[in-house]
Amino acid sequence: xxxxMRVPPGGTFGYNSTPMCLALAAVRELAxxxxxxxxxxxxxxxxxxxxxxxxxxxxxxxxxATEGVPPAAFRSACADAxxxxxxxAEMQRARSYGTAALPAVLVEADDGCRLLAGGYADAPTLxxxxxxxxxxxxxx
Numbered sequence: 199x200x201x202x203m204r205v206p207p208g209g210t211f212g213y214n215s216t217p218m219c220l221a222l223a224a225v226r227e228l229a230x231x232x233x234x235x236x237x238x239x240x241x242x243x244x245x246x247x248x249x250x251x252x253x254x255x256x257x258x259x260x261x262x263a264t265e266g267v268p269p270a271a272f273r274s275a276c277a278d279a280x281x282x283x284x285x286x287a288e289m290q291r292a293r294s295y296g297t298a299a300l301p302a303v304l305v306e307a308d309d310g311c312r313l314l315a316g317g318y319a320d321a322p323t324l325x326x327x328x329x330x331x332x333x334x335x336x337x338x
Contacts, residue, residue, distance in 0.1 A: 217252040218244075221261065223285045224275035228267045235264040305331055 218240050225233040239260045243249040250256055254276065261272045275281065295304055299317035303324065315327055 214252060217254075217257065219285055220276060220281055221257045221272075223281060223288070224272060224278070225261050225265050225267055227281075228271055228275055229265050233261075233265050236261055239264045303327075307335075 222233055222237060222240070225236050240251055240257075243256065243260060244251045251260075254273065257276070258269050258272050261267050262269055292302070295302075295311050296313040297304075297316055301315075301318070302313060303315040303319075304311045305314045305328075314331055315324055319327065
């Protein structure tokens with residue numbers, strides 16, 4: 199179970215976000231778009247409802263409920279031996295933009311993506327950062 203990692207009976211809980219990241223990557227590949235509803239459901243399941251988001255059955259139920267992916271397709275995507283490498287490449291690409299904290303906001307410029315904000319920023323601050331960046335861009 200690539201997306202699911204169970205705590206052994208009598209074992210202690212160790213937070214591991216890898217199963218959730220793999221599940222998100224699997225859903226994104228299946229849906230062909232960012233799985234924001236699934237991301238929200240994962241966070242709510244873990245932080246609000248204390249659900250085991252490393253369990254493949256839990257991940258499957260959330261993926262089906264939020265994104266409508268077929269359960270067998272989700273499990274197959276999670277079991278894809280190439281998924282961890284693709285996810286690792288995405289994470290490396292994100293680090294190449296300077297992202298070291300989440301959430302991260304990137305802007306696309308002529309010479310590629312750049313980090314605009316890394317880590318938490320409230321809406322007024324983020325808006326100010328975007329307006330400043332836009333004001334510095336050449337006119338089309």
